[in-house]
Amino acid sequence: MRFLWVSFLKDMRRAFRDPISLLLSVGIPVVIGSLLSLVAGGSNGPAPKAELLVTDQDNSFVSGVFLAAFNQGPLADLIEISMMEEERALRMVNKGDASAFLMIPEGFGQAVLDDLPMELVLRTDPSQTILPAIVTETLGVLVDGTFLLQRTLLNPMSDLDLEGEPQDFALIGTRLEQVFSGAMPYLNPPIIELEILESKEPQKNMSFGTVFLPGLLIMALLFAAQNGSSDVWKEHEKGTLTRTLTTPGRLIQFICGKVLANTVVLLLIGVAFLFFAMLFFGLEVANLPLAVVWLALTGAALYLLFLLIQVISSNSKGGNIITNALVFPFAMIGGSFFPFELMRSGIASVGKQTPNGWALVKFKGILSGSMGPETILPAAVLVLVVIAILFSLCQLRISRGFVGR
Amino acid sequence: MIEVRDLVKKYGSVVAVDGVSFDAAAGSIFGLLGPNGAGKSTTIGCISGLLRPHAGTVRVLGHDIVGASTKAKKELGVVPQEIALYEDLSARENIAYWGGAYGLSGPDLKRRTDEVLALVGLADRAKEPIKKYSGGMKRRLNFACGIVHEPKVLLLDEPTVGVDPQSRVNILDLVRSQAQTGTCVLYTTHYMEEAEALCDSLAIVDGGKVIAQGTMRELRQRTEERDLLRLNGQFDVPHIEKKLHDLDHIEIIQIHETQITIAAGQGGNRLPEILGAIGETGADIRETTLSQPNLESLFIKLTGKELRE
Ligand SMILES: Nc1ncnc2c1ncn2[C@@H]1O[C@H](COP(=O)(O)OP(=O)(O)O)[C@@H](O)[C@H]1O
Numbered sequence: 001m002r003f004l005w006v007s008f009l010k011d012m013r014r015a016f017r018d019p020i021s022l023l024l025s026v027g028i029p030v031v032i033g034s035l036l037s038l039v040a041g042g043s044n045g046p047a048p049k050a051e052l053l054v055t056d057q058d059n060s061f062v063s064g065v066f067l068a069a070f071n072q073g074p075l076a077d078l079i080e081i082s083m084m085e086e087e088r089a090l091r092m093v094n095k096g097d098a099s100a101f102l103m104i105p106e107g108f109g110q111a112v113l114d115d116l117p118m119e120l121v122l123r124t125d126p127s128q129t130i131l132p133a134i135v136t137e138t139l140g141v142l143v144d145g146t147f148l149l150q151r152t153l154l155n156p157m158s159d160l161d162l163e164g165e166p167q168d169f170a171l172i173g174t175r176l177e178q179v180f181s182g183a184m185p186y187l188n189p190p191i192i193e194l195e196i197l198e199s200k201e202p203q204k205n206m207s208f209g210t211v212f213l214p215g216l217l218i219m220a221l222l223f224a225a226q227n228g229s230s231d232v233w234k235e236h237e238k239g240t241l242t243r244t245l246t247t248p249g250r251l252i253q254f255i256c257g258k259v260l261a262n263t264v265v266l267l268l269i270g271v272a273f274l275f276f277a278m279l280f281f282g283l284e285v286a287n288l289p290l291a292v293v294w295l296a297l298t299g300a301a302l303y304l305l306f307l308l309i310q311v312i313s314s315n316s317k318g319g320n321i322i323t324n325a326l327v328f329p330f331a332m333i334g335g336s337f338f339p340f341e342l343m344r345s346g347i348a349s350v351g352k353q354t355p356n357g358w359a360l361v362k363f364k365g366i367l368s369g370s371m372g373p374e375t376i377l378p379a380a381v382l383v384l385v386v387i388a389i390l391f392s393l394c395q396l397r398i399s400r401g402f403v404g405r
Numbered sequence: 406m407i408e409v410r411d412l413v414k415k416y417g418s419v420v421a422v423d424g425v426s427f428d429a430a431a432g433s434i435f436g437l438l439g440p441n442g443a444g445k446s447t448t449i450g451c452i453s454g455l456l457r458p459h460a461g462t463v464r465v466l467g468h469d470i471v472g473a474s475t476k477a478k479k480e481l482g483v484v485p486q487e488i489a490l491y492e493d494l495s496a497r498e499n500i501a502y503w504g505g506a507y508g509l510s511g512p513d514l515k516r517r518t519d520e521v522l523a524l525v526g527l528a529d530r531a532k533e534p535i536k537k538y539s540g541g542m543k544r545r546l547n548f549a550c551g552i553v554h555e556p557k558v559l560l561l562d563e564p565t566v567g568v569d570p571q572s573r574v575n576i577l578d579l580v581r582s583q584a585q586t587g588t589c590v591l592y593t594t595h596y597m598e599e600a601e602a603l604c605d606s607l608a609i610v611d612g613g614k615v616i617a618q619g620t621m622r623e624l625r626q627r628t629e630e631r632d633l634l635r636l637n638g639q640f641d642v643p644h645i646e647k648k649l650h651d652l653d654h655i656e657i658i659q660i661h662e663t664q665i666t667i668a669a670g671q672g673g674n675r676l677p678e679i680l681g682a683i684g685e686t687g688a689d690i691r692e693t694t695l696s697q698p699n700l701e702s703l704f705i706k707l708t709g710k711e712l713r714e
Pocket residue numbers: 404416419420421439440441442443444445446447448
């Protein structure tokens with residue numbers, strides 16, 4: 001086992017001999033990613049659409065007007081409504097294929113007209129943050145608006161000053177609020193109650209920083225893992241790997257040391273990110289230990305994945321081209337440049353199947369507190385199994401063929 | 406201490422090592438002399454456990470390199486032909502890694518690191534990353550990393566290729582001093598002078614086969630004390646062959662239109678006679694070289710070609 005430590009120390013020393021290039025290899029893509037995210041999330045990019053599934057059991061004139069409001073000017077750009085049956089809609093929201101599900105119960109229209117207390121139920125996808133929030137806020141305003149509508153004898157919404165093209169739901173909220181604030185005194189007590197149910201646990205403390213930052217962090221790991229994986233070719237070409245094979249030091253410990261050293265490097269990057277996030281975005285400290293464990297597992301698995309690709313490639317150029325070619329699309333579709341919350345749900349559900357995307361969803365869950373140790377345990381076991389398999393494959397390949405016996 | 410028997414190693418259809426056998430003893434330097442591609446590195450690779458032989462056996466201090474590879478590897482020090490070091494680490498860190506790979510640690514490692522650094526003359530620059538080193542310095546460190554654990558058997562694969570004359574002298578001295586302390590040294594080279602100056606016994610290899618083997622004295626005797634005469638110029642080959650045939654104790658080793666190599670007893674005294682005979686054919690002799698019998702002449706005699714081409 002001593003040689004494992006020797007090998008680990010050697011690779012740690014090498015990694016930190018040139019910290020600037022390590023930082024650049026991670027820093028540049030992260031900076032590009034941050035800029036891209038800002039552009040995508042900012043006012044210039046294409047506005048993301050929330051998918052709102054609706055079951056209208058009331059089918060009345062009032063419910064029709066109510067839903068038609070979603071198709072008005074700026075709202076139509078933000079929210080896309082699909083009518084469907086309750087069962088199917090629930091399934092889709094729970095799977096994360098839609099942002100939210102609104103149920104309009106029978107008697108809704110009559111209740112509005114008769115000024116009777118009424119309850120609407122909105123379910124949101126727990127894994128998305130921003131889009132369900134858009135729906136929730138809009139609906140909140142609409143519910144108030146419907147009440148106002150009733151008070152103003154069902155004047156069509158289009159008569160209200162809703163023209164113009166604000167891109168941001170917060171802006172719509174404030175504009176609508178400005179419109180309705182005059183009527184506020186009449187809105188008390190509200191008759192229609194909006195009950196918001198989340199499919200699973202409610203999300204605590206999900207800010208902009210916690211939506212984007214975890215994605216960038218996973219991307220940093222992705223780049224650092226790729227960067228680290230190319231080293232095995234340096235060892236091969238320099239002859240240090242073959243020379244090691246002439247010593248009594250075991251190859252398995254040599255690779256183990258390498259994986260450990262790279263994992264520690266990735267972990268340090270991750271911890272630096274988390275520290276930054278804690279300072280500026282108020283992460284819950286209680287969730288951090290589990291987050292760090294998850295990062296270590298994720299880092300080791302990503303490194304081994306790239307390592308395997310490197311060692312089955314026929315030369316260093318091939319290995320680097322393939323791994324580099326994988327990093328960007330994986331980061332992109334895996335929720336690092338554009339968070340899943342801002343993706344079309346179809347693309348997001350594909351992105352969540354990538355190794356880094358899958359890890360990211362769990363990582364966000366851990367940071368938000370919605371996934372505790374018990375929830376993560378099966379996933380962690382799965383990652384450990386994957387690590388073991390990747391490790392064996394790498395070892396097998398390096399001992400037979402890679403060094404050319 | 407090294408026992409190689411009928412060693413065969415193939416790369417696809419290329420037979421790189423073809424039935425090589427030899428023994429190397431403690432406290433002596435055994436040489437493998439041969440041109441590039443002769444199979445020297447492949448032989449070293451098989452002895453060091455890096456390459457799996459297709460046939461034959463290798464024993465290091467009695468341990469079979471295939472069956473008891475860890476035991477055998479513990480006794481070995483290997484200095485590969487290529488400089489196999491970590492460029493971004495310092496000399497000290499490199500030695501620490503290779504020493505660690507051989508199981509050294511703690512005070513032992515520290516003591517040996519200091520010793521070998523002093524031995525190869527790198528003590529004062531031991532903390533620099535070695536990418537700042539000259540080729541000769543790297544060669545010396547490459548050597549140091551192979552002896553840090555005081556191996557009983559040392560495999561050296563052309564350790565002086567591409568070094569400055571000073572480093573070369575330094576390395577050759579180091580090799581001698583290793584043998585003097587009882588180490589069994591296997592030394593491969595394509596420099597005939599190095600083999601002559603260094604080795605106690607020798608195998609000359611070509612095309613994967615041992616073509617001559619013995620102590621340095623035995624091999625010198627096989628040259629039959631004949632001098633080697635080499636002529637460059639323009640020659641009428643059949644005519645000259647006929648002329649030289651009439652002279653006694655002369656052997657044509659090799660003859661082309663532009664070059665002739667002849668082995669002759671007391672070549673110096675017979676120079677006028679030989680040159681006269683060739684001159685009579687109307688040959689245009691531009692350059693004449695007469696060399697004393699040495700390994701090169703033996704190699705040429707055995708293979709009909711020069712060692713360095
Ligand atoms: N990895 C390899 N794959 C294929 N052929 C090789 C390989 N290594 C060496 N050879 C061939 O084996 C022969 C012996 O090579 P080598 O042992 O390196 O010779 P030397 O060290 O004496 O120069 C050469 O013909 C060389 O081309």
